[in-house]
Amino acid sequence: MNRRMGTRLLWAVLAGSAADLAGLGLIAAAAWLITRAAEQPPLAALSVAIVATRAFATGKGVFRYAERLTGHDVALRAQAGTRERLYEALVPPQRPRHGGADLLSRMVDDTEAVQDLLVRCLLPAAAAAMAGLAAVVVGLAILPSAALVLVAGLLVAGVALPAGTAAAARRWSARIAPARAALAGRVADLVHGSADLAAYGADDEALAKALAADESLAALERRQARVHAAALAGGTLVQGLTVAGVVLLAQGAGASSVGTAVLALTSLVAFEPVLPLAAAGERMAGITAALRRLRDVRSASPATTEPAAPAPRPEAPLTIEIDDLVVRHATSDLPEVPPDAAHGGRPAPDGAGRPAPEEAGEPAPGRAHRPALDERAAPERAGRPALDGVSLRLTPGKRVAIVGPSGAGKSTLLAALMRLVEPESGRITVNGVGLGDLAGDDVRALMTGLTQDPYIFRATLRDNLRLAGPDADDEALRRAVRDARLDGWVERTGWDAELGEDGRTVSGGQLQRLALARALLYDPPVLLLDEPAEALDEETADRLMADLLDVTRDRTTLLVTHRLKGLESVDEIVVLEEGRVVQRGRHDELVSVPGYYRDLWESEVLTRR
Numbered sequence: 309m310n311r312r313m314g315t316r317l318l319w320a321v322l323a324g325s326a327a328d329l330a331g332l333g334l335i336a337a338a339a340w341l342i343t344r345a346a347e348q349p350p351l352a353a354l355s356v357a358i359v360a361t362r363a364f365a366t367g368k369g370v371f372r373y374a375e376r377l378t379g380h381d382v383a384l385r386a387q388a389g390t391r392e393r394l395y396e397a398l399v400p401p402q403r404p405r406h407g408g409a410d411l412l413s414r415m416v417d418d419t420e421a422v423q424d425l426l427v428r429c430l431l432p433a434a435a436a437a438m439a440g441l442a443a444v445v446v447g448l449a450i451l452p453s454a455a456l457v458l459v460a461g462l463l464v465a466g467v468a469l470p471a472g473t474a475a476a477a478r479r480w481s482a483r484i485a486p487a488r489a490a491l492a493g494r495v496a497d498l499v500h501g502s503a504d505l506a507a508y509g510a511d512d513e514a515l516a517k518a519l520a521a522d523e524s525l526a527a528l529e530r531r532q533a534r535v536h537a538a539a540l541a542g543g544t545l546v547q548g549l550t551v552a553g554v555v556l557l558a559q560g561a562g563a564s565s566v567g568t569a570v571l572a573l574t575s576l577v578a579f580e581p582v583l584p585l586a587a588a589g590e591r592m593a594g595i596t597a598a599l600r601r602l603r604d605v606r607s608a609s610p611a612t613t614e615p616a617a618p619a620p621r622p623e624a625p626l627t628i629e630i631d632d633l634v635v636r637h638a639t640s641d642l643p644e645v646p647p648d649a650a651h652g653g654r655p656a657p658d659g660a661g662r663p664a665p666e667e668a669g670e671p672a673p674g675r676a677h678r679p680a681l682d683e684r685a686a687p688e689r690a691g692r693p694a695l696d697g698v699s700l701r702l703t704p705g706k707r708v709a710i711v712g713p714s715g716a717g718k719s720t721l722l723a724a725l726m727r728l729v730e731p732e733s734g735r736i737t738v739n740g741v742g743l744g745d746l747a748g749d750d751v752r753a754l755m756t757g758l759t760q761d762p763y764i765f766r767a768t769l770r771d772n773l774r775l776a777g778p779d780a781d782d783e784a785l786r787r788a789v790r791d792a793r794l795d796g797w798v799e800r801t802g803w804d805a806e807l808g809e810d811g812r813t814v815s816g817g818q819l820q821r822l823a824l825a826r827a828l829l830y831d832p833p834v835l836l837l838d839e840p841a842e843a844l845d846e847e848t849a850d851r852l853m854a855d856l857l858d859v860t861r862d863r864t865t866l867l868v869t870h871r872l873k874g875l876e877s878v879d880e881i882v883v884l885e886e887g888r889v890v891q892r893g894r895h896d897e898l899v900s901v902p903g904y905y906r907d908l909w910e911s912e913v914l915t916r917r
């Protein structure tokens with residue numbers, strides 16, 4: 309917190325304390341006035357108390373208003389600052405530590421905790437302390453023993469009770485949070501899986517499970533509410549006992565009726581700002597957890613480090629050289645996908661269990677060294693790099709396709725080129741300049757394109773495209789759409805059509821083409837395309853790939869794909885397996901030798917028949 313914020317916070321504390329003190333003064337002066345008036349003194353003897361009562365009453369309102377104004381101002385500024393720092397922490401590409409929904413809840417709910425910390429906890433606690441102190445001073449002036457009772461009561465209600473509610477809230481949230489998460493999961497299943505549940509007649513069972521989760525959460529919350537109510541009642545009990553104790557002491561000590569009344573009412577009012585601290589203690593448990601979660605996001609180290617003095621951005625035409633690149637993902641605790649388990653596993657067109665060529669003792673011409681299966685013992689595979697000694701040269705206008713089974717490292721190669729991951733060793737240069745010497749944004753301005761999971765924003769079709777070219781004129785937009793073979797659809801839909809959240813109003817093929825049009829509009833010197841035909845039906849995928857190969861002619865392109873049809877036209881095909889280059893060459897070279905590429909080609913030809 310900077311000095312200006314500190315000063316604002318101090319003003320808020322002073323205003324809050326002044327409001328509570330005015331409330332205290334109001335009651336003390338009024339008590340004195342009423343009891344003294346009962347003795348029927350001359351009016352002049354009451355005039356100061358009358359003026360004081362009026363001044364305290366007006367001052368209380370004014371100070372409370374000032375406290376609300378300054379307190380909320382400082383709290384909202386602190387919240388905005390926290391959100392800003394959070395966004396800044398999220399700007400550099402990070403290792404994926406938090407899911408989208410989790411991150412969203414941290415950005416919205418947890419940052420609100422900062423506001424609550426100031427407005428509901430710190431400011432009331434400071435003001436309550438000041439008011440309590442003033443009441444004790446008044447008590448000391450009238451009857452020191454009564455002041456001691458008041459101190460004890462205030463400590464119980466203002467310190468012990470809030471500490472107890474905070475501890476209870478921590479314990480309850482440990483039980484309630486999993487129950488709430490379980491209910492959220494059940495509801496998400498109901499909402500997102502409604503079609504499947506209805507199709508298989510499983511909707512009643514799913515609904516019953518959601519209701520059961522709801523019931524167990526409600527039961528826990530009811531019990532927590534009882535504890536909460538007991539804590540609040542405990543505070544009021546302490547208040548009553550303290551005031552009774554003070555009155556008994558005052559009477560026992562023979563204090564005047566005016567003194568007794570002032571003591572009793574001052575003690576009563578001193579508790580007013582103190583009692584809400586029990587609820588604040590309860591809130592504090594949630595706030596500290598939220599602040600911890602925010603710190604957790606902010607302290608996440610970026611996936612790459614920016615150079616202190618970035619080299620100037622190289623000018624196109626660009627030559628990219630990848631030399632002996634090794635990349636190991638930091639979050640090695642993620643489950644490894646065994647290559648054969650996923651959809652892109654080694655194809656076995658002529659029957660399951662067919663051994664790889666080297667394992668069968670066949671020569672593998674054109675293949676780089678690849679260790680035999682028994683060399684790749686399980687423990688070593690657990691920590692193996694995603695890319696292991698990959699070299700590649702991309703000259704201006706050259707098109708290279710990367711193929712390989714799932715988990716082979718294809719997307720990691722694109723991530724390394726976009727500087728989203730830091731290589732462990734090896735080097736990538738752009739026109740001779742090391743990628744690590746360039747600013748990340750410059751790198752991504754030079755090399756970017758179609759990501760594996762393109763996102764369509766909830767905006768018009770035009771704005772969805774303009775993301776890649778805010779200044780693009782209508783002609784450029786039309787050209788990009790034409791090149792992505794999307795012009796027919798755009799004509800039918802209209803440029804100003806709102807596309808739904810997650811691009812749900814567009815089909816899979818249209819989404820991929822829209823993302824392709826975006827990449828073409830951006831027109832980076834090196835176009836990266838990650839599985840553009842992924843998840844499309846055969847016919848759409850074939851058409852998209854054909855169009856794509858047509859439109860990328862003479863563009864420097866790196867294309868990651870599982871489909872081989874049309875790859876006859878690219879300049880080089882690199883086959884990756886377990887992070888290593890196992891084959892490279894042109895299409896006709898690779899289909900003429902045994903290996904992954906020929907297997908995949910044969911399986912593709914077979915399935916097309």
Ligand SMILES: Nc1ncnc2c1ncn2[C@@H]1O[C@H](COP(=O)(O)OP(=O)(O)OP(=O)(O)O)[C@@H](O)[C@H]1O
Pocket residue numbers: 404637638639640642643644645652694712713714715716717718719720721
């Ligand atoms: N962020 C990550 N953190 C940890 N490991 C990762 C991460 N991303 C990828 N990996 C691992 O790195 C290896 C290569 O993954 P990559 O996504 O590059 O493969 P791929 O060839 O693109 O696969 P697919 O064809 O299924 O998209 C895999 O073992 C994968 O589990």
